[in-house]
Every structure is written in C-alpha cells, then in structure tokens.
Amino acid sequence: MHLPVDFYDGVAARLRSRLDDEGLDGVLVTHPADVAYLVGFFYAVTERPVYLWFGTDGARLCLVPELDREYAAAQGIHAEVGTYFEYPGVVTPEQHLAAELARRGLSAARVGVTGSLAHGSLERLRAVLPAVRWETTSAIASLRLVKQPAELVLHRQAAAICDEMLAAGRGLVEDAIASGRPLPTEGDLARHVIGYGTDAMYSRYDRVLYTTKLAGGLVYAGPNSAHPHGLPSRRRLERGDTVILSLGAAVLSRFVESERTFVIGEPSDEQQRYFAVTRRAQEVGTDAMTVGRTCASVNAECLDVIRDAGLGQRLRHRQGHGIGVAQHEAPWVEDGDPTVLAAGMVLSSEPGVYVPGHGGYRISDTVLVTDAVPERLTQYPRTLEENVIAA
Secondary structure, three states: OOOOHHHHHHHHHHHHHHHHHOOOOEEEEOOHHHHHHHHOOOOOOOOOOOEEEEEOOOOEEEEEEHHHHHHHHHHOOOOEEEEEOOOOOOOOHHHHHHHHHHHOOOOOOEEEEOOOOOHHHHHHHHHHOOOOEEEEOOHHHHHHOOOOHHHHHHHHHHHHHHHHHHHHHHHHHHHHHHHOOOOOEHHHHHHHHHHHHHHHHHHHOOOOOOOOOOEEEEEEEHHHHHOOOOOOOOOEOOOOOEEEEEEEEEEOOEEEEEEEEEEEOOOOHHHHHHHHHHHHHHHHHHHOOOOOOEHHHHHHHHHHHHHHOOOHHHOOOOOEEEOOOOOOEEEEEOOOOOOEOOOOOEEEEOOEEEEOOOEEEEOEEEEEOOOOOOEEOOOOOOOOHHHEEOO
16 A cells, blocks of 8 residues: 555655745654655664655655665655664764765755654764754644645545444443353453454555554543543453543554443443533534634633533543644644644544543544534444443
C-alpha cells in the first residue's frame, strides 16, 4: 500500500514554499512521523537515527542505517538514500550527514529543525556543522494540520477497522456471558481487540507499513475506568461494571480513535446520569467543530456541558486533539490552543467524566472538519441503550 506520487510531490512543493518564506535553505527532519509524511519511509525506531535533509532546491536525502538500506529501497521512498554503517560508529551518523551537506555546498546554510529534535542530537550536529545556523520551524507541523484527500481515504479505512474492534471487544464479553464462562480480564479484552485490529490489517492489505503501531487498545472497567490513562490490569470484568474501550487503529499510519462506554447489565440511575452528561457533551463538542471556530472555543463549549451539569470536578482532560500520521498531534482542542479550524482537519472528540471509586465515562469519535457540518469518521453506536451488554 502506498500513497500516490502526486501526494508527495504536492507536500514537497508546499514545504519548499514555506521554507522559502522563512528564508531557510532547507530543513533537517528526525521525527519518524515527519519522515513518513514527507517521503513515505516507515521504519523501526531504535537508537540509530534517521536524518532526512529536505532542501529548498528540491533535494531530498534520507540518511539511514546500513541495515535499513534494502527496506528503504523496497518502500520506494521519495528521496535519495544514503547510509552509515552503525551507531555510534567510528564515523558518526552526524559526521556522515555533515559530509553530505558539505558536498552540496551547505556547510554554512540556514537550516530549519523541528521542535522534536533532541537537545543531544542538536549538540552533536552543531559540533560537526559549526557554521550552520539552526532555526526552529513549524513548517512541517503546519502542513500536517490539514489532511489531503488521499490521506482521508486511509483515515476512513482505519475508522471502519476501529469500529469493528469495538464490536469484537463487546462480542468477547457477550460470548462469555452466554456460555457461562468467567468474564474476561481487562488484559484479556485488550489483547483480543488489538489482535483483531492487527489481523484485519494483514488480511486486507498486501503491504502493511506504520510508524508506531497498527492497532491499540486500552480497557478500563469498574473503578479502574475512573483513571483515563491507566493500563489494562488483571482485574476481571464484573456484572454492573462501567467499561471503557479506548481503541485506535492506523492504515499507513493514518490514525483514528473510536472509544465507547459500555455497561454490563441494567444500568443504575447513577450510571445513566453520568453517561447522559458525557454523551451530551460529546454531541455538543462534535457539532461545534466547524470551520472558523478556534480549538479553545470548541473545547470550552464542550466541557461547559459537564460543568453546567454540576460535574466540573469530574473533568480530567480536554475535549480532544488532532489525529494524523501520529495518534496525537496538533491542533489541541483545549483552552490554550487558539488554532482556527479549517476544512480537512481531523480531530478527536472525547470528553469524559471520571468518578473515583465508581468509574469513568468517555465517548470518542474521529471527526473530519468540512466546509459543511462535521463528519464523524467512526460510526459505532453511541447511546446507552445500544451499549448495554445484557447480563
């Protein structure tokens, strides 16, 4: 599976224009998601660095470990490939890079770097390229804010798989209830949905490429669901539990999230109340994701639903975040982000209510901002009635 050549050509043209506007001779890229976005190289992240030089003259050089040479060639990446033998190396990767830039007459260039470049890496680069002027640029991050049509095809495919993962997780619980077996543990459920999503990728696509993972699953049940980023435990699900399935999937590293809250057995009045407030906040917040709104204003409108219901003390996080080549990326749907929404942005809408000792409630969809109304890419049912697991 590959994105078309014109996708990468278009990205390159837009990036060159932005670099020209900033007066830069090029940008040095080190983050795996940026490398994948710019030239289509997906690789295992280790201590061995990958350096992508992207020049305003159109030059693209990807310096990779020698052991990745064939893998890079097989992917048909949209850059010249250079290699270094090992890390740290008698000749370091940075010295190899300095030699390449010197050969191109760029030893004293004005070079952009992204905010993800580690301080130690920058110090090593400064040591071997003392005349280069290093400047932080947000040019790549700004390009990634708006998804291109070819990317949206992949996001939609990932959304379908993610919704299937939710159904597979629910099915595991229902099968246990129907057979009289013990209910699964949180860990059992997480492994099941991750396995389902991963198997779906390999069965549907001839070539599977990704930057971090194909499918992910966090499962919280009962009191554990009051901890939004807790890891699945050995706790076995119980009748009466509130259960959050927090799932993600990626096709060619274009991510989506689809999260739902289930109740095992007849929901109590307390569960009904918390679920209703969460769902209302998610509806209001999702509907607010329109062109021209700021992330801050959307977040405030969404979370005010929870505050107005008297549950402000049960808030633990913002409404959402951008999704793209990384599962979490700009913009941030939060009070501190003034970014103006534009058509083509892909965002999560995932407000939550968390009650210590009782449980948590979160509903999340991956939402595409359009020139009309927001489009939910994830489609799994959202109502409490549809998400009660009979026990």
